[in-house]
Amino acid sequence: MNFAQKTFADSLKLPYPLLSDFPDLNVIRGYGVLASNKMDARRAFFLVDQQGILRQRWLPDEGAVFPSEPILEAVRAISGKR
Numbered sequence: 001m002n003f004a005q006k007t008f009a010d011s012l013k014l015p016y017p018l019l020s021d022f023p024d025l026n027v028i029r030g031y032g033v034l035a036s037n038k039m040d041a042r043r044a045f046f047l048v049d050q051q052g053i054l055r056q057r058w059l060p061d062e063g064a065v066f067p068s069e070p071i072l073e074a075v076r077a078i079s080g081k082r
Contacts, residue, residue, distance in 0.1 A: 014075075016050075033059070047074050 009018045021027040021041070028034050028041040035042050043066070045058040056074050060066035 016075075031057075045071055047071065047078070049078055 012018075019027065025034065025041065031044065031046060033042040033044040034040075042062065043060055045060075045066070046054060047056045049055050055078055058066065058071065
């Protein structure tokens with residue numbers, strides 16, 4: 001994780017890690033969000049629990065500002081911390 005990614009993750013004060021797949025893009029390909037230009041990913045959010053189970057995903061419209069509250073609510077729901 002580079003400095004900018006760590007700073008972003010730290011600013012959210014999340015009790016779990018965030019994943020960056022740059023520059024190899026292996027996870028992006030595996031999750032099916034590689035953009036049509038084959039160099040970028042569609043903006044997407046995936047919630048994976050501690051057992052590695054994909055619990056939810058969000059694929060906002062391109063260029064849309066996606067609110068963080070639905071993601072944080074889902075995290076709270078599966079963690080039991082409402």
